[in-house]
Amino acid sequence: MRSIVWFRHNLRLSDNAPLRLAAEQGAVLPVYVHDPALSLFSDTARRVWRSKSLESLDSSLRSRKNRLFVFQGSTQEILRRMAAHIRAQKIYAYRGLTSEDRALEDILSGSLAEMGVQLCLTGFDTLFPPDRASEGRSSPWKIFTPYYRFCRSAFLPEAPLPPPVRVDPCPDFGGLPGETDFRQGETPFLTGLAPGEVGAMNRLQEFVETALHGYATWRDFPGEDFTSRLSPHLAAGEISVREIFWTVQESKAPEEDRQKFLEELGWREFSSHLLFHHPEMLVEPLRKEFDSFEWLVDEERFAVWSQGRTGIPLVDAGMRELAQTGWMHNRVRMVVGSFLVKNLGISWQDGEKWFADHLIDYDPANNAASWQWVAGCGTDSAPYFRIMNPVLQSQRYDPMARYIRRFLPELSALPDVQVHTLGRCSISKGSALPYRAMDYPEPCVDLTASREAALKRYRRIRSTPLMP
Ligand SMILES: Cc1cc2nc3c(=O)[nH]c(=O)nc-3n(C[C@H](O)[C@H](O)[C@H](O)COP(=O)(O)OP(=O)(O)OC[C@H]3O[C@@H](n4cnc5c(N)ncnc54)[C@H](O)[C@@H]3O)c2cc1C
Numbered sequence: 001m002r003s004i005v006w007f008r009h010n011l012r013l014s015d016n017a018p019l020r021l022a023a024e025q026g027a028v029l030p031v032y033v034h035d036p037a038l039s040l041f042s043d044t045a046r047r048v049w050r051s052k053s054l055e056s057l058d059s060s061l062r063s064r065k066n067r068l069f070v071f072q073g074s075t076q077e078i079l080r081r082m083a084a085h086i087r088a089q090k091i092y093a094y095r096g097l098t099s100e101d102r103a104l105e106d107i108l109s110g111s112l113a114e115m116g117v118q119l120c121l122t123g124f125d126t127l128f129p130p131d132r133a134s135e136g137r138s139s140p141w142k143i144f145t146p147y148y149r150f151c152r153s154a155f156l157p158e159a160p161l162p163p164p165v166r167v168d169p170c171p172d173f174g175g176l177p178g179e180t181d182f183r184q185g186e187t188p189f190l191t192g193l194a195p196g197e198v199g200a201m202n203r204l205q206e207f208v209e210t211a212l213h214g215y216a217t218w219r220d221f222p223g224e225d226f227t228s229r230l231s232p233h234l235a236a237g238e239i240s241v242r243e244i245f246w247t248v249q250e251s252k253a254p255e256e257d258r259q260k261f262l263e264e265l266g267w268r269e270f271s272s273h274l275l276f277h278h279p280e281m282l283v284e285p286l287r288k289e290f291d292s293f294e295w296l297v298d299e300e301r302f303a304v305w306s307q308g309r310t311g312i313p314l315v316d317a318g319m320r321e322l323a324q325t326g327w328m329h330n331r332v333r334m335v336v337g338s339f340l341v342k343n344l345g346i347s348w349q350d351g352e353k354w355f356a357d358h359l360i361d362y363d364p365a366n367n368a369a370s371w372q373w374v375a376g377c378g379t380d381s382a383p384y385f386r387i388m389n390p391v392l393q394s395q396r397y398d399p400m401a402r403y404i405r406r407f408l409p410e411l412s413a414l415p416d417v418q419v420h421t422l423g424r425c426s427i428s429k430g431s432a433l434p435y436r437a438m439d440y441p442e443p444c445v446d447l448t449a450s451r452e453a454a455l456k457r458y459r460r461i462r463s464t465p466l467m468p
Contacts, residue, residue: 001026002086002170006033006079006093007068008101010125010237011050011057012197013167015160017122018092023164027171029086030061030068034180035075038100040282040364041356045326046235049195049360051184053236056196064167072180076108081177083117086170090118094125097272098364099279127157127241128269130276140277142379147273148266160243189326189360193232200233204247212253216260222318222329223402228261231361232327234268241265271369274379282368283349285377289461293377295347304444305340306354308407311443312423314394315339317407324407326360331397337374338388343450345457348375376458384458387451391423410439423447 003022007030010016022028032054058068071078079091091112096102109119124130128151134140141147194202207228211218218226233239245265248258278286285291304310308319318332328336333355340351348371355371356362372378398404401419405412411419423443 001090002029002088003027003090003092004029004031004079004082004086004088006031006075006091007057008093008096008237009235010094010240011053012200012238012240013057013060013064013163014197014201015240015243016163017161018094018120019167020161020164021120021122022090022092023167025090027168028066029082029088029170030057030066030167031079031082032057032068032070032182033075033078034070034072034182036072037074038098038104040098040100041353041362043357043362045189045358045360046362048184048187048189049232049326050236051182052187052195053238054182056198056238060163060197061167064164066167066169069176070180070182071178073178075104076111078178079108080111080115083112083115085176086173088117090120092120092122095121095123097124097130097275097279098282102279124272125237125240126269126272127151127245127265128155128273130269130273133273134277141270141273144267144270144380147270148263151266151269157242157245159246160240189324191325193229193360195232195236195238197238200230200239201243203228203230203233204239204244208247208251208253212248212251212257212261215253215257219260219264220331221397221403222332223398223400223406227330229327231363235361235363241268268363268366270380271363271365274369275365281372282352282364285348285375286372286379287377287381290375290377293347293461294457295341296345298344298346301344301444302340302346302350304441305336305344305346309441309444310339311441312339312390312447313401313404313408313411313419314390314398314423317404320407322355322358326358328359329403331393332403333370334374335388335390335393337371338382339390341371341375342387342454343445343447345450345454348372348377385455387454389447389451391420391447394423395420408440414438 003025005019005022005028013019054068054070061067083091096105105121112119133147133151207230211226215226218224230239230244234241245262248261251258274281306319308316308323310316314332315336318328318336322328337351340346341348352367352371355367369378373381376382376384394404401416404419424447425442
């Protein structure tokens with residue numbers, strides 16, 4: 001028997017059901033296709049991460065006397081061509097969540113069947129099955145807490161599968177046409193990070209032994225290193241969410257920390273559940289009353305936000321962390337998101353697209369669900385009147401301004417109090433003192449006035465009912 005394993009967002013050997021099944025049955029051709037038609041947004045940062053991740057997968061396969069075959073182009077054409085070339089009987093893969101992924105699976109399954117090849121989809125690469133979580137209910141879950149409570153009692157995540165000992169290569173068939181070189185020389189964002197399965201496993205072990213102890217208390221403080229930073233590894237599928245779940249569940253960390261962390265993984269599951277049932281949520285608000293919301297189009301302000309030059313220190317530090325590292329702390333993602341959609345009045349879709357292009361951990365479900373949560377148009381969203389004040393947020397979550405100073409070195413000489421309150425200053429109102437001798441802009445908006453304007457816009461739609 002010869003099979004193709006079609007690697008999608010599961011660039012690993014451990015806990016990889018499609019690979020395991022194929023390897024048990026005979027020879028395997030491991031294939032990854034970069035198909036531009038499947039991504040809605042451009043992916044500059046992720047491409048860098050992915051190239052390293054593919055290198056790592058290739059070297060793991062080589063240690064089993066196989067290797068990875070990487071192509072660029074139409075997945076359907078490439079998989080059909082490869083299946084014919086090596087006379088494969090089966091193609092194994094996980095199921096995808098987006099409408100593009102699912103449409104491809106339907107077309108592929110039919111067109112492979114015509115060639116006598118079977119497409120074997122082994123379920124979703126998730127903790128809880130997004131399709132079965134709302135079986136028997138009249139509609140998918142809308143609110144996180146009851147969804148999570150239900151899933152924890154209804155589904156016990158499967159124990160992770162060990163990596164296959166052997167991944168036998170297909171017999172020599174004289175080379176494959178159209179392979180692409182996936183190695184990238186430059187890796188501008190990745191200082192200190194280790195893409196790939198080994199890097200992911202090491203990160204998990206290190207986290208469980210250190211920062212997990214205290215996670216519940218400190219996870220919201222961006223100046224402290226208390227979150228796992230497993231998100232880029234999860235987004236590329238270098239580690240399975242089941243592996244993380246069981247390692248944390250069985251660790252010696254305090255119960256409160258373990259449960260808080262597992263709940264965050266639960267939010268990831270909830271986003272997948274939402275995307276499975278509402279694939280349009282990548283571009284449309286889940287609450288239909290937001291279809292007519294009056295977002296402002298202001299390229300200049302969007303540029304100031306995206307370059308980290310708003311004059312609001314916590315917002316700028318976050319946007320510069322994103323530019324420099326391809327990652328941003330969760331609390332700061334909420335603050336920069338709220339500032340964009342509420343204080344600047346710019347649409348959540350503009351923020352979503354920017355994040356998709358610049359995050360190394362971009363995940364379509366998490367990103368869209370989180371932006372909709374911030375904008376108030378998601379199913380389980382922040383109420384419209386809760387507009388985050390970035391000055392209060394930085395005073396509370398970065399009291400000694402350690403995070404802000406790390407990314408805004410031009411503020412390093414200012415005392416903590418002034419770093420925080422800078423966002424409230426205005427040269428035009430005569431509080432110019434802190435700006436002298438600093439290459440830092442004054443606030444691009446007045447926080448109080450822009451908050452009032454946002455409330456006014458939101459009040460216009462607040463009386464309309466929730467989505468059915
Ligand atoms: C506007 C906005 C956009 C976001 N875009 C993305 C994105 O593209 N990709 C992404 O993975 N996360 C996204 N998040 C969620 C969250 O910020 C990141 O998952 C988290 O910061 C990753 O860091 P970590 O691995 O150290 O998290 P930890 O705190 O260590 O959490 C562990 C894991 O749980 C999951 N998780 C944690 N918080 C959330 C959350 N709020 N929603 C869903 N899953 C969560 C992630 O998979 C994360 O890796 C976004 C949040 C906001 C507010």
